[in-house]
Amino acid sequence: MSDKIFHPARESHEIFKASRLTGDATLEDLDSIRKRTSVYVYEAPVRLWHWINAACITVLIVTGYFIGRPLPSMQIAEAYDQFVMGYIRFAHFAAAQVLTVGFFGRIYWAFMGNHHAKQMFYIPLFNRRFWHELIFELRWYFFLEREPKKYVGHNPLAQIAMFFFMTLGLTFMLITGWALYAEGAGQGSLPDMAMGWVLGLVQNSQRLHTLHHLGMWAIVVFMIIHIYAAIREDIMSRQSMVSTMISGHRTFKDDRVE
Amino acid sequence: MGQIETFYDVMRRQGITRRSFMKYCSLTAAALGLGPAFVPKIAHAMETKPRTPVIWVHGLECTCCSESFIRSAHPLAKDVVLSMISLDYDDTLMAAAGHAAEAAFEETIQKYKGNYILAVEGNPPMNEDGMYCITGGKPFVEKLRHAAKDAKAIISWGACASYGCVQAAAPNPTRATPVHKVILDKPIIKVPGCPPIAEVMTGVITYMLTFDRFPELDRQGRPAMFYGQRIHDKCYRRPHFDAGQFVEHWDDENARKGYCLYKMGCKGPTTYNACSTVRWNEGVSFPIQSGHGCIGCSEDGFWDQGSFYDRLTNIKQFGIEATADKIGMTAAGAVGGAVAVHAAISALKRAQKKTEEA
Amino acid sequence: MTVLNTPNGFAMDNSGRRIVVDPVTRIEGHMRCEVNVDENNVIRNAVSTGTMWRGLEVILKGRDPRDAWAFTERICGVCTGTHALTSVRAVEDALGISIPDNANSIRNIMQLALQIHDHVVHFYHLHALDWVNPINALRADPKATSELQQMVSPSHPLSSPGYFRDVQNRLKKFVESGQLGLFKNGYWDNPAYLLPPEADLMATTHYLEALDLQKEIVKVHTIFGGKNPHPNWLVGGVPCPINVHSTGAVGAINMERLNLVSSIIDLCQDFNRNVYVPDVIAIGGFYKNWLYGGGLSSKACLAYGDIPENPNDFSAEQLHLPRGAIINGNLNEVHDVDVRDPEQVQEFVDHSWYTYGEPGRGLHPWDGVTEPKFELGPNAKGTKTNIEELDEAAKYSWIKAPRWKGHAMEVGPLARYIVGYAKGHEDIKNQVDGLLRTMNLPVSALFSTLGRTAARALESEYCGRLQKHFFDKLVTNIKNGDENTANIEKWDPSTWPKEAKGVGMTEAPRGALGHWIKIKDGRIENYQCVVPTTWNGSPRDTKGTIGAFEASLMDTKMERPEEPVEILRTLHSFDPCLACSTH
Ligand code: HEM
């Protein structure tokens, strides 16, 4: 199996000269498209991570919001017996632990998995084709193109969003989150030794809370766009989307190469 | 921290004879208007280990740190000043003024080079060549640098010396600057708070005298023993926080029951200080116990984080002021709206395409 | 230049020898004083300079008015709380917020605690060393001291010969160590010190007693405001809720807290009656002939009044500390004071290190401007960063020059007492007459350095009684079922008008204090403080009128000009607070 990306611009394969197929397709993918019009893109660990991650983030957002803006006071039992805020924070921290482990697992898989498993972690800055496709994708979203392209992995717009909101965004949430956690765990604790420096950097813990809180909104924004785009593309694009994240297979709705 | 030489040691080192030393002692006695009976006693004292000399200077400040210091109950401020240290210069309390005061300042520096503690209350302004704070006709920053040069160690009292405090709040018209940004070559211990708790102040001093070293410091240079945990970590209202029982409005039923002040903007969760344990004024109370949230007075830049009644920092970067939630909800709302519109157009286009194809 | 006659009746002659005192110590903040003495060492020209500025009025712009109390409170940690109270009053005035009865009582109890604390600390720890010689105390006979103590104050329990011997031994050990600490380089052999050793020992002992006591007085702040210095306040009332009956009372002002307040009030009353007032009378007795320092007190006094009996009612007759203005030395007419009137209170900056853009202007604080402009006059000696002598004909202080209808005014305990006396305020009149009778002095003796110091002691005692009054009022009100401490109707800025302006007043320990606020779109548009020491320490104004500090130094004879005991004495009698004055 070759993970080498096929670059029509650089390599002069006659048949693909006029191809508008995406730049991230490997030779093998292209073969596959013609034969089966279905590609195995997201391996099981990626899919598993995707859905666990989505669940954790949902929990983190809901609980995080209520940490910042608690529910109206309730009198269920005596203070020592009632633990509303405690449970909310517990859920937040539990989801945060899973999210953290998952994120490291996902990074591991970027090395171990297939080519597509890496896509989220970088932006191909020096690939001209990427930028052309990005412009094309923008035109598609602005209703300036009649027909979308086929992509095996993420389209360039998605890749950028994944990179900024997930790779960087989640890193930011992990760092600020653990720095906050370190404050409660106390000086000398493991989280403190790992992340205590962050508080030293921003100087004032209130600022840290604010940054973490703002980060949540960035992720909310990503979620809205991401889910909308996934469903829209599922309907309007030339390939499967939602089912891909379940089965791992990208199926194409037509056999045209371009 | 090195041992303090006795005054006699210093004089001997400088080649002064026993004879001149005794003469010095009798002159001292005479200057004080005391009889010759005092001379041998003064001589004896000068041959034994002196109390650690302290020079306490004041920059731009409100003097609440001094006021707090004299509230100390254990040890009593009078015991600190009479028996533990020698407060050789402090413009707020000393008898002498003008030239006589400046002479006391200079004498202490010369006599105890490398052995005195410099306590700084307030901070130097750097704008207008430092002339927003003048002492002896000169900018305070000069006096600070001069005293720091031969100090054994420096204590930055309060939020002023540690961080800049209220005069450094935006737009900091005088460019009030914390001590550690002016004195770069001396060990500095920050004892922040506006003011710090009295017993924390005397606790830090007595620690240094007792163990002859700096206490362990946290990442921000504050003594970890008093500033290592947040108010919130040891707050007696914490069970109400965990239970989700909050004061919803000032003086509501929950306030009277002593519920958590989180929703009133309490900064306990983001403030490192000893208030919830040591408490104030001999343990009588502390801000939260008396019904007002913590305002974060021992934290860097606590004046510029927005209203004391908001939990999160105010964000001014976008021209108008906003909270994190305002910004987030606006962004999410805008994006949500855009998505809805986009979806509608998409549906329309798709329908068009279908009819075209049909 | 030789003699310059000021509009308020002083002849300033700066031809003699110039004496510079900088730093002036045992005050709050940074201050410089320059005087010219004639050949008889009599002061003929006085220049008082505030030598610090922080810019609080600039910093407050654009902030949430509900936060202003915390910022202004940090104007001063000595008169801690009075700026905060003034600030919440200004905001409440602007927004039309009325506070509950309990909040009024609690605020008064706190403000009175500040008065007592500040007065006691001032007298014993800032002022006493101008009159008392602790080194001389070593010569005292403890037995004779004990007799003196029992004579001066028969009810003070700490009066045995053994007690005084212990203190004396401790003092002796301290002096013998050769490390004189705070007493270093004092003027201990200056003939200006007149007390016999026994009186010196008694007063030095009380220096230490007062040091222990002062930390008790402020616990009232700690109970209601959570800490001291810098207790917490709240726009609309007080932050501490009351709960004396039901579950959770331990989280609020409850019976235990009230008992603690009550015991502190008793402690203060005992100290005022058994120690403070008797000490002032005893020490004052030895200095009876040193009647310098009257300054403006016999000419122009100002008080805003404070300690309202009922919440939200600041009419003069409802205030326990009197309001009024006396000008031109006419005690028969006490003028009404209206701080909203643009013609009454104005600040000038012609001799201050600020600019209004044009010379000679006076601004009412609502329209006040704070724009620093540091420059030395052409006749100043030295350089910008090494001032040897100031040029008082030009700008020379960080303090602005406030004027009431154009007059420089003295404010503070003495001003309050003169206004109260002139108005026939019963408690004040009884106290003053009693004191003058005891000391066998005429009313005119009040207009002096000693008068200022005595008025402060009397006021401390009066404030103790008022504290008791408001404590009883608080308890009665709670008994009648009212536990309210805050009014939150207008807590939310969305309930505020688009624009509003207000003014808050208090009688701070050092005198009349006012904060003027303008609010626009929920934010502070302008904030101006005119502070007691701004009045007293004011530099000259456009017309050359001198302020209270400068006036009070005039014509004082100095024993040894190089040892400024007399200057310190008189300046200290005002209890100068420079952080306050310039803010
Ligand atoms: C909290 C919610 C979610 C988060 C944070 C999230 C995050 C992500 C991430 C990081 C990827 C890239 C996967 C990779 O390369 O490893 C991805 C891909 C994908 N997600 Fe989600 N996701 C969320 C919810 C959903 C939902 C609800 C759907 C289905 C409706 C969905 C459908 C997809 C699809 C189809 C892809 C593949 C997109 C493509 O190939 O361009 N996601 N998601």
Ligand code: HEM
């Ligand atoms: C997508 C990821 C996350 C989101 C959206 C999120 C959201 C939030 C929000 C909105 C808050 C409230 C902040 C405030 O107003 O003070 C919060 C608090 C917090 N979060 Fe997260 N968070 C995330 C990840 C994490 C992680 C990975 C950790 C690591 C342990 C973490 C630990 C914390 C802690 C310790 C707090 C403070 C709790 C408290 O003050 O009681 N968070 N989070």
Ligand code: NFV
């Ligand atoms: N002057 C002054 Fe203050 C007082 N009293 C305040 O208003 O001291 Ni700092």
Ligand code: SF4
């Ligand atoms: S730190 Fe705060 S309390 Fe201390 S001098 Fe500064 S303003 Fe005053």
Ligand code: SF4
């Ligand atoms: S009152 Fe403040 S410090 Fe105490 S538990 Fe609540 S939020 Fe934390």
Ligand code: F3S
């Ligand atoms: S405001 Fe300051 S006094 Fe303590 S409770 Fe908060 S750190």
Ligand SMILES: [Mg+2]
């Ligand atoms: Mg002002």
